[in-house]
Amino acid sequence: MSSGLHGEPKILVVGATGKQGQAFIRALTRGPGEPPLFPVRVLALTRYPNSPRALALQKNRPWLELVRGNLDSRDSIKQVFVHAGGKGAIWGMFVVLAFAGLGESTEGEAVQGITLADLALHYGVSMFVYSSVHRGETDDDSELILPEHSGKVKIERHLQSLGEQGLHWTIVRPVQLMETYEGTIGKLSMTVFRAGLKKDVKMRMVAVDDIGLVVALLFQRPIGVAYKILVVTSVDLTIPEQEAAYKRGTGKRMPTYPRILGKFILAINTVTRDVVEYVETLYRHRSDNTELFEEHIANTHAILPASQMITFEEWAARNERRKKRKKRPDDGSDWNRISLAKIFTGRL
Numbered sequence: 173m174s175s176g177l178h179g180e181p182k183i184l185v186v187g188a189t190g191k192q193g194q195a196f197i198r199a200l201t202r203g204p205g206e207p208p209l210f211p212v213r214v215l216a217l218t219r220y221p222n223s224p225r226a227l228a229l230q231k232n233r234p235w236l237e238l239v240r241g242n243l244d245s246r247d248s249i250k251q252v253f254v255h256a257g258g259k260g261a262i263w264g265m266f267v268v269l270a271f272a273g274l275g276e277s278t279e280g281e282a283v284q285g286i287t288l289a290d291l292a293l294h295y296g297v298s299m300f301v302y303s304s305v306h307r308g309e310t311d312d313d314s315e316l317i318l319p320e321h322s323g324k325v326k327i328e329r330h331l332q333s334l335g336e337q338g339l340h341w342t343i344v345r346p347v348q349l350m351e352t353y354e355g356t357i358g359k360l361s362m363t364v365f366r367a368g369l370k371k372d373v374k375m376r377m378v379a380v381d382d383i384g385l386v387v388a389l390l391f392q393r394p395i396g397v398a399y400k401i402l403v404v405t406s407v408d409l410t411i412p413e414q415e416a417a418y419k420r421g422t423g424k425r426m427p428t429y430p431r432i433l434g435k436f437i438l439a440i441n442t443v444t445r446d447v448v449e450y451v452e453t454l455y456r457h458r459s460d461n462t463e464l465f466e467e468h469i470a471n472t473h474a475i476l477p478a479s480q481m482i483t484f485e486e487w488a489a490r491n492e493r494r495k496k497r498k499k500r501p502d503d504g505s506d507w508n509r510i511s512l513a514k515i516f517t518g519r520l
């Protein structure tokens with residue numbers, strides 16, 4: 173691991189205050205107040221360094237620096253590299269970009285990712301880890317199931333082209349986060365899936381803490397990880413299996429609203445129907461592309477074996493405990509730009 177110009181290697185985390193960014197930062201130490209497991213200085217990008225989430229991130233982490241920047245302004249991000257010390261000063265980048273929203277254009281997301289990759293190449297970043305999305309492992313993405321993934325495909329292609337110019341990229345493609353079942357929106361998601369999904373359809377899921385851990389391990393042992401794609405996944409469960417695992421983990425029934433509400437939402441909201449169809453298509457699709465899918469999953473499990481990843485049962489139990497302690501700052505009900513108002517007015 174090469175050092176930046178000033179002391180420990182610097183890793184710029186884009187999306188640091190978000191779920192994946194926070195999980196990565198947590199995974200860098202054994203616990204709160206502990207030093208990082210390897211020498212590192214984290215530059216945590218945020219538009220709002222005084223926000224409660226940003227301040228919570230900095231608390232007890234003298235090795236983390238909040239840096240202000242807005243991805244919609246190339247110049248603002250360029251200044252982050254300049255202030256860090258210019259060429260060669262930032263050793264690594266972990267990049268998570270906010271979801272554009274269901275049914276929304278991903279052009280802005282693509283521009284943000286491409287700009288970051290270009291700046292990384294220009295400023296001599298040695299390791300660029302991009303968090304994309306699992307979308308069925310086809311070779312060329314010619315048949316995207318969800319149009320919302322097109323921005324990520326553009327970014328991945330751009331990274332691959334920059335690889336030829338010397339950018340060492342690694343792409344992680346998380347499957348559905350278990351955290352999508354958190355809170356009121358999570359309860360509604362389960363209600364919709366129960367009402368709309370066929371009972372035998374399996375969903376690949378992963379806890380956000382495992383994404384953070386996989387990425388932390390990539391940076392800790394960076395040999396041989398360049399130009400690899402990793403599908404980050406732990407479990408593969410039908411809805412009835414998820415409900416049974418939740419019950420085992422918590423002793424409670426998985427939070428849902430009455431099935432009739434799920435049917436009603438599906439009737440008034442085309443986007444929720446699209447999401448259900450997406451999950452079903454993804455399930456059928458991946459069984460047609462087993463080889464590539466298995467290869468990308470194996471890349472993850474070579475770093476973090478499946479047996480060491482969080483099961484849905486464990487996640488549910490942890491989530492219940494966390495709810496009681498209210499340990500983490502609230503992520504707000506508009507995560508992924510989904511709100512109750514949008515669901516019930518069909519604008520989701």
Ligand SMILES: NC(=O)c1ccc[n+]([C@@H]2O[C@H](COP(=O)([O-])OP(=O)(O)OC[C@H]3O[C@@H](n4cnc5c(N)ncnc54)[C@H](OP(=O)(O)O)[C@@H]3O)[C@@H](O)[C@H]2O)c1
Nearest residue numbers: 187188189190191192218219242243269270271305348349
């Ligand atoms: N949900 C799933 O099941 C799932 C599965 C696979 C992949 N994904 C992908 O995961 C990504 C979202 O990750 P997440 O949930 O970890 O993110 P998140 O919690 O929604 O957080 C978004 C982050 O983006 C930052 N941000 C937003 N706009 C910005 C801007 N203009 N300039 C600088 N920073 C900006 C925010 O920082 P500040 O507000 O502090 O500035 C925040 O840190 C999406 O691309 C989604 O497609 C999701």
